[in-house]
Amino acid sequence: MAKLFLTQLNLAQFRCFSRLRLKTDHRSVILTGENGSGKTSILEAISLFSPGRGLRRAKVADLARHLNPSPSWKVSCQIDRDGTQRSVETTWMNNSKRRLEVDGKSVKQAELNDCVTILWLTPAMDRLWSESADGRRRFLDRTTMSLIADHAGDVMAYDRAMRERNRLLRHPDSDAHWLKVLEFRMGEAGAKLTRQRLYAIERLTRALAGSVSPFPIGDIRLISQEGAQATTIDREELTEALRLSRPRDFKAGRTLIGPHRADLVVEFQGQNRAAQLCSTGEQKALLISLILANARAILEDFDCPPVMLLDEIAAHLDTHRFQMFLAEAKQLDCQMWMTGTEWALFDSLAEEAQKFQMVVEPDGSTVKIVN
Numbered sequence: 042m043a044k045l046f047l048t049q050l051n052l053a054q055f056r057c058f059s060r061l062r063l064k065t066d067h068r069s070v071i072l073t074g075e076n077g078s079g080k081t082s083i084l085e086a087i088s089l090f091s092p093g094r095g096l097r098r099a100k101v102a103d104l105a106r107h108l109n110p111s112p113s114w115k116v117s118c119q120i121d122r123d124g125t126q127r128s129v130e131t132t133w134m135n136n137s138k139r140r141l142e143v144d145g146k147s148v149k150q151a152e153l154n155d156c157v158t159i160l161w162l163t164p165a166m167d168r169l170w171s172e173s174a175d176g177r178r179r180f181l182d183r184t185t186m187s188l189i190a191d192h193a194g195d196v197m198a199y200d201r202a203m204r205e206r207n208r209l210l211r212h213p214d215s216d217a218h219w220l221k222v223l224e225f226r227m228g229e230a231g232a233k234l235t236r237q238r239l240y241a242i243e244r245l246t247r248a249l250a251g252s253v254s255p256f257p258i259g260d261i262r263l264i265s266q267e268g269a270q271a272t273t274i275d276r277e278e279l280t281e282a283l284r285l286s287r288p289r290d291f292k293a294g295r296t297l298i299g300p301h302r303a304d305l306v307v308e309f310q311g312q313n314r315a316a317q318l319c320s321t322g323e324q325k326a327l328l329i330s331l332i333l334a335n336a337r338a339i340l341e342d343f344d345c346p347p348v349m350l351l352d353e354i355a356a357h358l359d360t361h362r363f364q365m366f367l368a369e370a371k372q373l374d375c376q377m378w379m380t381g382t383e384w385a386l387f388d389s390l391a392e393e394a395q396k397f398q399m400v401v402e403p404d405g406s407t408v409k410i411v412n
């Protein structure tokens with residue numbers, strides 16, 4: 042099986058860091074430190090090497106260290122894939138777009154999968170099952186992107202056409218021909234992205250079947266909100282539904298139907314309880330189950346492991362479940378970047394992990410190697 046891991050991470054003027062260079066080997070990484078010492082910021086920096094806005098969905102300007110008089114930041118890393126090194130870098134300077142380079146060449150976000158796939162779990166996601174469908178759709182789309190590189194581009198194409206259509210819907214005398222063109226584009230991108238979402242669900246379900254996880258999932262489904270045509274995989278049907286929905290959409294001033302009204306439903310195995318009825322720990326267990334299944338599917342399909350970012354992973358899990366998680370994650374042989382408040386939680390990893398202690402200093406946070 043191929044190996045893939047970060048060997049170096051460099052931050053400049055990023056969040057609470059003025060400068061940081063972290064050298065790592067193939068093993069997983071554990072970061073501990075007091076609140077506000079920069080643990081999540083390190084994971085966030087790595088998450089920028091996957092399509093989107095990173096694990097906190099922050100605006101680029103908010104990532105720049107406040108104390109820096111000229112707002113700009115840079116994050117770079119070295120990735121080892123079976124002995125071949127690649128360098129990935131992302132930079133931002135005031136009033137410009139974020140730039141992304143692989144081995145010195147500019148690349149698009151959707152091309153990052155060719156280099157590294159990154160999965161993450163954060164404490165904010167503990168509320169995924171009880172909050173609005175937006176978060177669940179984003180989660181499903183990230184999972185889908187990790188399995189189908191094209192998906193990021195299709196999501197963007199759909200959103201772009203929908204934003205433009207929504208703009209027209211706010212003006213009653215809008216150009217009907219332009220609306221038709223946009224509905225065609227939404228139908229095309231929308232049906233494709235739904236097909237891809239359904240594939241990802243089917244792939245996760247298969248990967249879950251091979252799991253001996255203590256985090257059992259009964260069923261995963263994509264559903265549509267009432268009358269929203271959110272799960273159709275037929276381009277013409279979606280385009281026509283958008284056309285028919287125009288009068289209602291004009292009244293609402295936005296698009297009421299389409300894959301942006303889809304929702305992800307996950308049930309806990311056994312009593313087939315919907316996720317939002319599960320306890321906090323059970324809901325976290327469902328997420329862990331999905332992320333492990335996602336990692337397994339990536340390994341099987343691409344013969345290359347993802348890098349996993351697991352922020353406060355032990356929160357809400359009892360000791361037994363947390364140790365079971367570590368045991369299962371170890372089998373996947375991924376480089377995991379985990380944060381926690383205490384070393385003791387990770388004792389069972391012993392020498393299999395590299396430990397770093399965050400230290401807050403007057404000129405920004407830094408890290409100390411513990412072992």
Ligand SMILES: Nc1ncnc2c1ncn2[C@@H]1O[C@H](COP(=O)(O)OP(=O)(O)OP(=O)(O)O)[C@@H](O)[C@H]1O
Nearest residue numbers: 056057076077078079080081082103104105106107
């Ligand atoms: N743009 C910025 N410039 C400077 N400091 C920032 C910026 N954004 C956030 N911070 C600060 O960086 C610090 C580190 O935040 P981070 O979320 O990484 O901490 P953490 O170690 O994960 O803490 P916790 O244990 O509470 O989760 C915080 O004090 C935060 O206020």
Ligand SMILES: [Mg+2]
Nearest residue numbers: 080081082352
């Ligand atoms: Mg944190």
